[in-house]
Amino acid sequence: MIDKTEKLPGKQGKALAALLNNPTVRDAAREAELSEATLYRYLQEPAFAERVGEARRGLIYNLQTRL
Numbered sequence: 001m002i003d004k005t006e007k008l009p010g011k012q013g014k015a016l017a018a019l020l021n022n023p024t025v026r027d028a029a030r031e032a033e034l035s036e037a038t039l040y041r042y043l044q045e046p047a048f049a050e051r052v053g054e055a056r057r058g059l060i061y062n063l064q065t066r067l
Contacts, residue, residue, distance in 0.1 A: 008051065015042055020055055 018032035029039045
C-alpha cells in the first residue's frame with residue numbers, strides 16, 4: 001500500500017491531477033506540460049499507477065455519494 005501522504009516526485013503530482021481532469025492521456029500530457037511518452041512511462045511505474053487508481057476510485061466514490 002502506498003503512503004497517501006507521501007508527495008509524488010517531480011512533475012508526477014501535476015501529471016496525476018491532469019489525468020483526473022482530462023479524458024485522454026494526450027490531453028492530460030498537454031495540460032501537465034509533458035510529452036505523451038513521459039506520461040505513459042509514469043503510468044508504467046507501479047507506485048504512480050497505484051496512486052492514479054486510488055485517486056480515480058476516490059472520485060467515483062465521491063460522485064456516487066453525491067448521487
